[in-house]
Amino acid sequence: MRAELVVIGAGPAGLAASLAAAARGTRVVLVDAATETGGQFYRQPAAGLRAGRPEALHHRWRTWERLRDGLAASSVRVLTDHHVWCVERTSVGFTVHALLGPEQEEPAEVHARAVLLATGGYEHVLPFPGWTLPGVVTAGGAQAMLKGALAVPGRRAVVAGTGPLLLPVATGLAAAGVEVVALVESTGPGRLARRGRALAGKLPEGAGYAARLLRHRVPVLARHTVVRAHGDDRLTGVTVAALDTDGRVRPGTERQLPCDTLAVGHGMLPHTDLAEGLGCGLDGLAVAVDAEQRTDVPGVWAAGESTGIGGAALALAEGHIAGCSAAAHLRGTAPGPAPAALKARTRLRRSAAALDAAYAPPAHWPEQVTDDTVVCRCEAVTAGAVRDALGLGAGDERTVKLLTRAGMGWCQGRMCQAAVAGLTGCPPTPSRRPLARPVPLGVLARQHTQEELS
Ligand SMILES: Cc1cc2nc3c(=O)[nH]c(=O)nc-3n(C[C@H](O)[C@H](O)[C@H](O)COP(=O)(O)OP(=O)(O)OC[C@H]3O[C@@H](n4cnc5c(N)ncnc54)[C@H](O)[C@@H]3O)c2cc1C
Structure with missing residues (x-):
């Protein structure tokens, strides 16, 4: 499938970005791993449950209705159940590689001139x-x-x-x-x-x-x-x-x-795997963006919690700004003014920074973690083993990982990395995960064969 702009993530940021770009004449494909759009904040009950009053579990339901109805009336092509494992730069733009459905064994590709990453965050x-x-x-x-x-x-x-x-x-x-x-x-x-x-x-x-x-x-x-x-x-x-x-x-x-x-x-941590795979720079643990939500890789935008944890309203504002900017650059024009979104972004970033500074785990939490406590659940590595690695001379997260296997399992350290950093005193570092999701070897092999034939 081909598009001008592919938006990855159909949460508040991705929805706002897709609608803004489509409204400015851009051909948009919106991709998400979930079976429904909405992301974490506007997560919907499965259709088979026939929820009578889904709004009872949500706040700001009107905003969701506006996004949902806007999407239905727009030209945006929505691909749900598409798990993106890599975005590749090509001579004419980008290829988004995804795996389809619950089994995640069938590959799919979307080709586009520009990419907008709105992949949100995950829990800490x-x-x-x-x-x-x-x-x-x-x-x-x-x-x-x-x-x-x-x-x-x-x-x-x-x-x-x-x-x-x-x-x-x-x-x-x-x-x-x-x-x-x-x-x-x-x-x-x-x-x-x-x-x-x-x-x-x-x-x-x-x-x-x-x-x-x-x-x-x-x-x-x-x-x-x-x-x-x-x-x-x-x-x-x-x-x-x-x-x-x-x-x-x-x-x-x-x-x-x-x-x-x-x-x-x-708290939450930003999803940065796809951005890092593309070579985008980070600001701390989040994807670094400029005033138009552009990353430092030409043709790649990012919005929402992948650029810093700040809540759904901030994700909406950033998504709108990013969508306007991407559409303008694809047309070769300058983005028009979006004063309401810019004002909201400034205000909401200020309160997000204040919340981030106020809410922090207790400074001495590692003192409560006994040696027999499992830290890395995928590889069953205990706090004792992580502490032993320090005794063996490990001075950074990577060496702790090599000595203990903490972070080498299915989740690739997403769950245990911050804990290992806290227990060892090593500063948390962005981890390089070339594949954002586990990929069957058969899919990689088929891709290699196709590349050789073409
Ligand atoms: C589990 C969870 C529950 C939450 N519940 C609440 C709540 O009740 N109230 C509240 O105020 N805030 C809640 N939050 C925080 C809130 O969801 C965020 O502030 C807001 O949704 C951020 O919007 P976003 O668009 O940046 O990201 P998200 O809403 O997280 O959307 C990101 C989307 O990207 C998709 N995605 C990510 N990676 C890939 C990939 N590789 N391939 C394909 N698709 C991908 C995800 O499926 C998701 O739909 C929750 C967060 C989490 C993680």
Whole structure:
């Protein structure tokens, strides 16, 4: 298939970008691994579930309706169930390589003059004793289950970790009938209050969540953390403890909370694999972009959480700016003004930076991780093995990986990399993953044969 612009990711950023570019006369193909458009924020219940009131699980439903209806009325060609594993530069543009369907064994290609990466982010979860027990899920996973499958992970839940995502998760589970025993947030209210000016625009949203937590009688344990999850073959409870101002557990404050579900998350990290494969520069752990959302590789734009974690509204603004810019450059013109999106981006980036600074995992979290705690779940590598690697002289993440196999499994370190960095004191470094997804050898072999024949 051929297009002028291929947009990868149909979340808020990709949808806004596709609509903006198509409205300016660009032939757009929008590709996503999910079976429906919407991304994480506008995740829809599977059609077979016949949800009567899907809007009950969402906020800003009107925006979703506008995006959904706009897409249906537009010329954008939507390819769902397409898992992109690589974007290749060619002499005339780019080839997007994808695998189709749930089996992900059948290849598909889209050729385009320009690419817009809107692949979002993934969850950051730090290990603690018991975190691999059945019944412990990620906060976003619990939310995805609720929004996408209309299912709850258990009857009695603790929601824990740090970050704004814990609020919709706790209130969403409570509204769905789960008894939420506590919302355990490691950040104290003082850290948010100190950034009051930058967060002023977030106050109504925060007040709305506070009211919902009160209505559902969800106790909030601020500046607390989960130090251990208990259970033999599944979760039966957690131990929580208060933190001091340095982020250390205060001795004597531990107490047990019985629960069958722990939804835990420590923020989000940007998806950068496809961008890195193309050679795009990074800014910290996110894809670096200029004022028009262009990366430093000509013909490649990026928007939304792949360029920094900031929420759905920021993703929409960045997507719009990127779509306008890509369309203009494909026409050989300058992008027209988009004052509303530019203003929104400035304001929302400011509040995202303030939230990022306020919400951080407790500084001394590695002290709670016992040597027998599994850190890399794919390769079953324990914290003890990671610490032993330091003793053997490993001074960077890559050497720890070579000595222990941590990060060599199916997820390619997406889940354990930050934990390994924290346990070893090695600075987190962007990891180079030439393939964004596991690819069957048969697909690679067929591609090689085709290239040789052509
Ligand atoms: C599990 C989860 C649950 C969340 N729940 C909430 C919530 O309830 N409330 C809230 O305020 N915020 C939530 N967030 C954060 C929120 O989703 C983001 O702020 C927002 O969706 C960012 O928009 P985006 O367009 O940048 O990325 P996303 O919405 O994440 O969209 C990215 C899209 O790219 C696609 N994609 C990624 N890689 C590939 C690939 N290689 N090939 C093909 N497609 C690909 C994904 O399938 C996805 O549809 C959640 C985040 C996560 C990870």
